[in-house]
Amino acid sequence: MKTTPFTQIHQDLGAKMSPFGGFLMPIEYSGILAEHHAVCEGVGVFDVSHMGEFWVRGPKALAFLQNITSNDVSVLQVGQVQYCYFPNEKGGVVDDLLVHKMNDTEYLMVVNASNIDKDWAWCVSHNSEGAELENASDRTAQLAIQGPKAILALQKLTDVDLSAIPYYHFVFGRFAGFENVLISNTGYTGAGGFEIYFAPEYGLKIWKVLFDAGEEFGIVPVGLGARDTLRLEMGFCLYGHELSDEISPIEAGLGWVTYFTPEKNTPSRAIIEKQKAEGVSKKRIGLEMRDKGIARQGYDLMDTEGRIIGSVTSGSISPMSKIGIAMGYVETAFAEPGTEIFVNIRDRKLKAEVVKMPFRK
Numbered sequence: 001m002k003t004t005p006f007t008q009i010h011q012d013l014g015a016k017m018s019p020f021g022g023f024l025m026p027i028e029y030s031g032i033l034a035e036h037h038a039v040c041e042g043v044g045v046f047d048v049s050h051m052g053e054f055w056v057r058g059p060k061a062l063a064f065l066q067n068i069t070s071n072d073v074s075v076l077q078v079g080q081v082q083y084c085y086f087p088n089e090k091g092g093v094v095d096d097l098l099v100h101k102m103n104d105t106e107y108l109m110v111v112n113a114s115n116i117d118k119d120w121a122w123c124v125s126h127n128s129e130g131a132e133l134e135n136a137s138d139r140t141a142q143l144a145i146q147g148p149k150a151i152l153a154l155q156k157l158t159d160v161d162l163s164a165i166p167y168y169h170f171v172f173g174r175f176a177g178f179e180n181v182l183i184s185n186t187g188y189t190g191a192g193g194f195e196i197y198f199a200p201e202y203g204l205k206i207w208k209v210l211f212d213a214g215e216e217f218g219i220v221p222v223g224l225g226a227r228d229t230l231r232l233e234m235g236f237c238l239y240g241h242e243l244s245d246e247i248s249p250i251e252a253g254l255g256w257v258t259y260f261t262p263e264k265n266t267p268s269r270a271i272i273e274k275q276k277a278e279g280v281s282k283k284r285i286g287l288e289m290r291d292k293g294i295a296r297q298g299y300d301l302m303d304t305e306g307r308i309i310g311s312v313t314s315g316s317i318s319p320m321s322k323i324g325i326a327m328g329y330v331e332t333a334f335a336e337p338g339t340e341i342f343v344n345i346r347d348r349k350l351k352a353e354v355v356k357m358p359f360r361k
Contacts, residue, residue: 004049005203021114023050026223035226036319043147044222052116055134064131072259076101091271150193153214190234235357283335286357289324291350300344
């Protein structure tokens with residue numbers, strides 16, 4: 001089991017620990033509900049050092065990214081970040097990721113922790129352009145400091161004007177006394193805040209000074225449990241739930257990061273291009289429970305006649321609205337907001353309604 005620079009701190013704080021993506025990670029400290037509210041109303045810190053970081057360099061870097069990712073990387077400006085995915089060869093998704101542009105010949109990809117080995121193998125095997133690839137995952141630590149008061153705590157530790165970093169942009173700067181820290185405004189939870197990337201040996205000092213700086217703002221550590229509820233409330237796809245090798249990105253609603261410029265030759269381009277043009281037979285939806293109950297992953301979704309029309313991919317009680325919310329896939333005819341559907345919860349057909357996401361406004 002892999003660890004992060006902060007694993008011992010999590011254990012000392014009494015966090016509930018569990019394996020995730022090959023790492024021993026904190027699931028919760030004081031409780032998912034309390035941690036969720038702390039992020040929405042104040043500031044919380046996530047250890048996301050388990051995420052993967054791949055550098056792409058050289059004169060062929062852009063050509064490689066254009067042919068392996070779904071988005072149009074050519075439009076990126078220096079200091080800008082782009083959300084996209086790796087299409088696989090059968091119309092599904094290898095992983096979703098972020099691409100950071102350092103300069104015209106250097107980019108940083110950030111991939112999901114559970115897919116690091118899979119993604120690295122995919123990039124290496126599809127590097128027909130001859131770009132220079134480096135897997136820096138084990139040499140990169142990352143913290144996500146999230147919530148409306150995150151900027152107040154972070155600004156005490158850097159001369160970089162954080163308010164001047166637009167959404168989905170980043171800068172390198174001095175942070176907590178360390179040089180060359182990447183500070184990114186990429187919305188890990190949708191609650192505002194920043195992600196910082198740094199050398200693992202900086203980790204313990206950064207954690208200490210960060211919590212010292214944030215004490216007056218009620219800063220707390222947050223686990224993966226609240227990560228899931230925060231992302232669900234925002235309607236963000238989570239790999240292994242809303243995205244997989246078998247789920248089409250068009251079904252998932254990722255047409256907005258799917259481009260087919262003439263120079264792009266992504267795997268399964270013909271399949272995805274046809275789906276984007278002609279439509280798909282099922283779609284990702286958000287739903288709110290109208291009867292009392294929680295729609296969990298794998299539960300069947302039904303029409304008024306009891307016919308199975310789809311299934312739940314993520315579900316919980318919303319910590320903010322106290323309503324049962326979920327995402328899932330249904331036949332396209334049932335995907336319109338306002339449509340009444342039912343969730344099969346332990347052989348009980350409970351009423352729900354398709355709603356527009358995000359759930360947290």
